[in-house]
Amino acid sequence: MRDDRSSSDRSGTGGIDLHLDPRARVGSGELAASLRTAIREDRLPPGSRVPSTRDLADDLGVSRGTVTRAYELLVAEGLLLTRQGASTVVADTEPPIRRHARESPVRRPTDLHWDLRPGKPDLSMFPRSDWLAAQRRALRHVPAAELDYGHPAGHPLLREALAEYLGRVRGVRTSPERIAVFGGYGEALRVLAEVLLRRGTPSVDFEDPSLPKLRDIAGEAGLRVNGVPLDESGFDPRGSHSPVLVVTPAHQYPLGVTMSAARRAELSRLARTEDRLVVEDDYDGEFRFDREPVGALQRWAPEQVIYAGTASKTLAPGLRLAWLALPERLVEPVRERKADGDRTPPVTEQLTLAEMLRSGSYDQHVRRCRAGYERRRRRIVAALTESEVRHELYPAGIAAGLHLTLRLAPEGLSEQRVLRRLRRHSVAVEGLAEHWMDDRRRQEGLVIGYAAPPGHAFGPALRTLLRVLSES
Ligand SMILES: Cc1ncc(COP(=O)(O)O)c(C=O)c1O
The missing domain is CATH 3.90.1150.10 (Aspartate Aminotransferase, domain 1)
Known part of the structure; x- marks a missing residue:
């Protein structure tokens, strides 16, 4: 890789703003993710030509094979079109994909059957009648004043219900004051990345493999993103050197392994002794079939581990509801950052979820x-x-x-x-x-x-x- 490259060289490749970190090693997964984001955000509109594999490889200082693999992925996803003897162009995908570009960091609609x-x-x-009944009960009792601009951390009733639920079901050690509610985990990660960057955090470790779109969020916020390899026992903390790491201990995404007890103990020890922060993405922790689910890692180091949960797997991604259980020192910074961006889901939906949790219909x-x-x-x-x-x-x-x-x-x-x-x-x-x-x-x-x-x-x-x- 050429090392005299400036970040504007890399991000301006072929006139496309690819938002690639000039210091990071770019693999085909990273490149595909950046191109995907550029397409979704209309920086690469339908019909536009993408650079030849040779030009892009030269521009980025990566191998031609890396660019070819990235293009192949996007062709398989239907985002790029190749024709014999002609340039590769951006496909004309369904309008909703573009219109809701930033709606969810994770999925978009498919036209496949x-x-x-x-x-x-x-x-x-989706439990329509339970949801409606919960909403009716919630709205009947809510004082009018609570329909005003909400608390930046989320409605107190939802935070109370979540603190109880997370303690009971996932063993999370938290309190309503430490919970913050977001419009999805992607949004929570974005806010966290912004807070960490302001506190001087230079880099974050992700599991390698992990979901590219989540890594993109941290990268787009300005953090350097490193990958830490996995094996059958999950994330190996010995390979991690950043002050912050993002892990999926209960059920690794995408490999599906669980972090062994020894690794969990090692990770929480390391986090405590080296004062590192761990984001525990517990995206599907409720669904373990062969035994009782392993409780959250957070309970072993609540001042180091940020627990993240979501309603996207249990109820529906369209609700855009997720939550963090925060260490004490991050409560205020996260609230401030959220308040800046007005980033809290509708109070009616928060109250409905609170009522579902309280009444047992969520369970x-x-x-x-x-x-x-x-x-x-x-x-x-x-x-x-x-x-x-x-x-x-x-x-x-x-x-x-x-x-x-x-x-x-x-x-x-x-x-x-x-x-x-x-x-x-x-x-x-x-x-x-x-x-x-x-x-x-x-x-x-x-x-x-x-x-x-x-x-x-x-x-x-x-x-x-x-x-x-x-x-x-
Ligand atoms: C690994 C992982 N983490 C978290 C999420 C939840 O994201 P969100 O709450 O933004 O829907 C998903 C959803 O697909 C996921 O796959």
Whole structure:
């Protein structure tokens, strides 16, 4: 990599603002994520030509293969179009994708018929009547004055209900004063990154692999983002040197492993003795199928660990409700930063969730979903074990959550080929390779969201998936 490169050289590549950190090592996953963001934010509008792989590789000081892999990923996702003998252009995707560019950092709609994308709950299970009943009860009692501009940390009733719920269900040691409510985890991470940057934090460690869009949020806020490798015991704290790290200990995303007890103990010891901050992204901690869920890491170091939860997996991503349980020293800085940006979800939705939690209907709903998702996971694992694709695709990770990760045997099928075929048969899943920052570590595979389709569509979606895989 050329080291005389200024940040404006890199970010202005071919006239596109790619927001790449000039100091970081750019892999194909990173590059694809930056291009994806540029497309979604209309910095690269439909029909515009992207630079040739040679030009972009030269501009960025990366290998041509890195750019080619990034382009291939975006072609497979339908964001770029290649034509024989012509330049690669940005595809004309559905208008809603562009209009709601920053709505969720994590997912956008698909036009494919069988939606098996990870991270989505079965939205047809949304507890409409419980939600309506809770909203009616909440609104009947709310004093008019509470419909004014809300508390920057979130409505006190919701913070109270969350503190009780998180303590009871996830073992989190917190209080209503330490909770802050956000319009999604992505927004919480953005606010946290801004607060940390102002406090002089230069860099943050993410698990490698992890969700590129979440790393982008930290990077866009101005933090340098490093990747720390994982193994079967999860995140290895010995590979982490930044003052802040973001981890998914209960159910690693995307690999699905859980952090071992020894690693948890080591991480909380390290955080305490070296005064580091850990963001614990507990995005699907309620869904463990083979045993009682392992409690939150936060309980072992509440002054070091920022616990993050979301309603996106338990209820619906469209609610845009998530929360942090903060160490004492971050409570005020986070409130101030939130108040600056007016970043708190509608008070009516907060009160409704508070009432769902208080009345027990949230717990009941989670129990119903857990039973349904467990059945689906068993079905998909059994079907894969019986099918001939078992030699090519290996399930990874524990029996938990909303997604199943399948690794492709290195000498077998290519991920891009499988993704292209699935797309042609209108099956939406995600590739595994794009989640790595470091190309040397990347592995190919599929990340399958078995929770996403409504009940009636799960069987046909699974059959289509298996048929395409076995013909690939
Ligand atoms: C790893 C991970 N963390 C957190 C979230 C939750 O994000 P949000 O609350 O913004 O929907 C998701 C959602 O897909 C996720 O996959």
